[in-house]
Amino acid sequence: MDAILNLWNSFSQDWPTLATLILILLKIVVIMLPLMVLVAYYTYAERKIIGYMQVRIGPNRVGFFGRHAFGLGQPLADAFKLMFKEIVIPTKANRVLFVIAPMLSLGPALAAWAVFPFNEGMALADINAGLLYLLAMTSVGVYGVIIAGWASNSKYALLGAMRSAAQIVSYEIAMGFALVGVLVAAGSLNLSDIVRAQSGSLLHWYWLPLLPLFLIYFISGVAETNRAPFDVAEGESEIVAGFHVDYSGMTFAAFFLGEYANMILVSALTALMFMGGWLSPFQGTPLEPFFAWVPGFVWLVAKTFFFMYLFLWFRATFPRYRYDQIMRLGWKVFIPITIVWILVVGLAVVYQLPWWFD
Amino acid sequence: MSYEKFIFYVFAALLVFSASMVIVRRNPVHSALFLVFAFFNSAVLWMLLEAEFLAITLVLVYVGAVMVLFLFVIMMLDIELAAIRAGFVRYMGVGALIALAMLVELAMVVGPARFGLDKFAKPSPMAANALPNTEAIGEQLYTVYVYPFEIAAVILLVGIVAAIGLTLRRRPEKKTQNISEQVRVKRADRVRLVKMDAEH
Numbered sequence: 170m171d172a173i174l175n176l177w178n179s180f181s182q183d184w185p186t187l188a189t190l191i192l193i194l195l196k197i198v199v200i201m202l203p204l205m206v207l208v209a210y211y212t213y214a215e216r217k218i219i220g221y222m223q224v225r226i227g228p229n230r231v232g233f234f235g236r237h238a239f240g241l242g243q244p245l246a247d248a249f250k251l252m253f254k255e256i257v258i259p260t261k262a263n264r265v266l267f268v269i270a271p272m273l274s275l276g277p278a279l280a281a282w283a284v285f286p287f288n289e290g291m292a293l294a295d296i297n298a299g300l301l302y303l304l305a306m307t308s309v310g311v312y313g314v315i316i317a318g319w320a321s322n323s324k325y326a327l328l329g330a331m332r333s334a335a336q337i338v339s340y341e342i343a344m345g346f347a348l349v350g351v352l353v354a355a356g357s358l359n360l361s362d363i364v365r366a367q368s369g370s371l372l373h374w375y376w377l378p379l380l381p382l383f384l385i386y387f388i389s390g391v392a393e394t395n396r397a398p399f400d401v402a403e404g405e406s407e408i409v410a411g412f413h414v415d416y417s418g419m420t421f422a423a424f425f426l427g428e429y430a431n432m433i434l435v436s437a438l439t440a441l442m443f444m445g446g447w448l449s450p451f452q453g454t455p456l457e458p459f460f461a462w463v464p465g466f467v468w469l470v471a472k473t474f475f476f477m478y479l480f481l482w483f484r485a486t487f488p489r490y491r492y493d494q495i496m497r498l499g500w501k502v503f504i505p506i507t508i509v510w511i512l513v514v515g516l517a518v519v520y521q522l523p524w525w526f527d
Numbered sequence: 528m529s530y531e532k533f534i535f536y537v538f539a540a541l542l543v544f545s546a547s548m549v550i551v552r553r554n555p556v557h558s559a560l561f562l563v564f565a566f567f568n569s570a571v572l573w574m575l576l577e578a579e580f581l582a583i584t585l586v587l588v589y590v591g592a593v594m595v596l597f598l599f600v601i602m603m604l605d606i607e608l609a610a611i612r613a614g615f616v617r618y619m620g621v622g623a624l625i626a627l628a629m630l631v632e633l634a635m636v637v638g639p640a641r642f643g644l645d646k647f648a649k650p651s652p653m654a655a656n657a658l659p660n661t662e663a664i665g666e667q668l669y670t671v672y673v674y675p676f677e678i679a680a681v682i683l684l685v686g687i688v689a690a691i692g693l694t695l696r697r698r699p700e701k702k703t704q705n706i707s708e709q710v711r712v713k714r715a716d717r718v719r720l721v722k723m724d725a726e727h
Contacts, residue, residue, distance in 0.1 A: 186530050266560075297659040301583045308591025312563070315595065319556060319602045327602065334599050338592060358661055497706060 196293050200282055208429045209244035215481050216243075222485040254418035259321060262415065266320035271416070271423030274313025278430035281306040285437065286361045288447045288465045299360040300352055303438065304345055307393065311337045313427060314395075314402065318412040329411025332492065333395055333402030339499040340392040346507035347386035350379050350514050351442045354526070364446035370453030374445040378517065378525045381510045383443040385503050387476065390435035392495070394428060396480055398487035399495055436476035437469070444472045535575055542568035555601050563594050577653050580660040 181188035213228065217240070220227025231246045232238035258267055284299040286292040296302065311334055318330020352358060354375060355366040367374045376383045392399040403411040413424050440446060447465030451457045490498070518526050545568060548561040566589050573582035658666075668676050 296579070298579050298583055298661055301580070301587065301661070305583050305587040305591060308587055308595075311591075311595055315598055315602070316560070319598075331599065331603070334595055338595055341591070358659075493704070494706065 193293070200293065201279065204279070204282065204430065204433070205426075207433060208426055209248060211429050211433065211477065212247070212425075213241070213244045214477075215484075218478070218481045219485045222482075248422070251422040252419055256418040256420050257415075259323070259415050261322045263320040263322065266316050267415075268420065270313050270317035270320055271420045271427070272313075273316060274310060274427035275423045275430065277306045277309040277313075278427050278434060281434055284360060285441070286364065286446065287469060290361070291466070292361065295359065295361055298358050300348055300358040300363070303360075304348060307344075307431075307434070308341055310393075310427070310431060313424070314412050317416070317424070321412070321415040323415055325408040325410075325414050326412050328408045329402050329414075332408075333412060336395070336399065336402065336495060336499075337393055339496060340389040340503075343385055343499055343503035343507055344389040344393060346504065346511060347379075347382040347389065348442070350382040350507065350511050351375060353511065353514050353518060354379060356518070360441060360446075363442055364448065367445045368448055368452065371445075371450050373453075373525060374443065374448070376443040378522075379443065379510070379514065381506050382514075383439070385507055386443065387435070387439050387479070389499075389503065390439065391480065391483060392499070394431045394435060394480075396428075396432065397484040398490050400489060401492050401495065432480050433473070433477060436480065437473045439476050440469060440472035446472075531575060535572065538568045538571045538575075542572065555604075556598065559594060559598050559601055563590055566590050566594070576650060578660060580664055 177188075217227040228240035228243040229237060231240055231242035233242050258264055281303055283293045284296055284302050286295065314333045314337075315330045318326045318328075318333070321327070351363060355363040357363060357366070395402045403413075408414075413421060416424060445468075447469045449457065449460055449463065449465070449468055451460045542565055545561045545565040549558045549565065552558045552561060566585055570582040570585045573579075573585065657663075
């Protein structure tokens with residue numbers, strides 16, 4: 170081990186730029202691998218949880234080494250199946266854009282994790298404008314959907330893409346305003362500072378002073394990821410499968426990965442900005458010393474899993490919205506509420522409202 | 528060549544390439560996508576100047592919102608490519624003249640007489656304890672330039688209202704749902720129970 174460290178030290182002295190690059194790449198791999206595994210098992214969790222909610226069993230056949238193991242092998246089987254399937258490109262499709270679209274849908278969902286702080290001081294890039302960067306990355310994700318819809322050269326795909334583009338752009342405004350509330354309350358764009366500003370106790374977390382913004386952020390997050398009950402972009406009953414009708418094999422899988430990575434991202438961001446991130450829920454209570462040994466990362470993951478579960482729960486519970494109702498909710502309900510609440514938060518910060526902003 | 532210089536030349540070359548593709552490509556959707564790519568590359572160049580707020584805002588506003596709506600409109604148009612090409616030769620003379628005029632103007636503005644390291648000092652890297660970009664811009668905007676900033680915002684708002692006002696027209700024959708009416712509806716409005724004798 171020492172020999173490797175020594176080798177590394179001499180290497181980083183000789184080639185400082187290259188050494189930094191390798192270190193960053195290693196960190197990216199450390200973040201990406203668990204994320205990809207989580208995406209794979211999120212699909213399994215979705216089928217299993219919704220299955221039990223609908224009094225079914227869900228996948229329970231594919232296991233490991235001849236055992237069923239509750240169907241835990243299912244995501245791997247799905248992944249292998251999709252990898253070895255042929256990628257069919259329609260004759261009239263725009264070939265280059267058709268292939269680029271799934272990458273554009275997956276890329277921003279992964280790039281957004283660059284500024285995410287997993288624990289005190291544990292972020293790939295702890296930048297000043299972290300919140301802005303996140304907003305920019307989530308807004309770029311829509312290109313995958315639009316380009317896929319256009320490049321497929323199919324009516325259904327184009328309709329799905331149009332619906333999705335309009336929906337994502339509308340809800341992005343409400344989402345951005347909700348984050349402006351967080352930014353005003355925390356007084357910083359740095360994500361670690363936003364978490365630190367929430368420390369105190371469970372009641373200091375921003376879900377309470379920013380309750381309307383918290384709800385609007387999460388609901389807009391569901392709409393942004395095109396998930397039920399806002400999944401009109403897919404709308405199986407009217408436009409078959411929306412923007413990805415013509416996709417097959419790995420290109421289809423990339424859309425799938427992007428969607429689930431986005432869901433995990435929205436859950437993690439909600440946990441970070443409204444639920445105190447890596448802060449312990451027992452902070453400021455007599456129980457705090459008993460849970461001091463739990464690393465902050467575990468709390469963050471637990472909170473993220475809670476919101477990820479909500480995504481599945483929504484899908485099993487709510488019927489799909491009608492399109493005009495989606496637009497009405499976004500423009501006429503959410504945006505006015507966020508604007509009013511930004512004013513309230515601004516006044517609370519200026520007059521140093523006790524408990525949260527004093 | 529230093530590392531930063533290398534990055535600058537790579538992205539500057541990509542920027543020039545994609546910007547020229549915007550005007551060369553026949554298909555307007557391709558042009559719009561190359562414009563998006565050009566925005567990304569100029570964001571990288573701004574990032575090299577340590578103007579991270581401007582760089583990210585460029586991606587957020589132009590790539591994330593403006594160009595999405597642009598593409599939205601372009602994709603719905605049924606564009607006749609042959610019709611676009613038809614007038615090319617006829618208008619080429621005028622076009623070339625305008626291009627030449629713009630080239631001369633550009634050369635006069637950014638020519639060696641007004642541009643170069645001897646005219647502008649090389650930007651020095653930001654001090655480690657300096658105010659972050661976002662805060663510095665915010666402070667200037669909301670103190671020194673607060674009136675121009677607010678007036679610009681109001682003009683934009685008026686523009687939005689005017690655009691909506693222009694497209695808004697009442698069409699009495701159009702049938703749409705009145706959602707608040709739908710929500711407010713009670714059982715008594717829709718169901719009427721009638722007493723009647725059983726039929727034989």
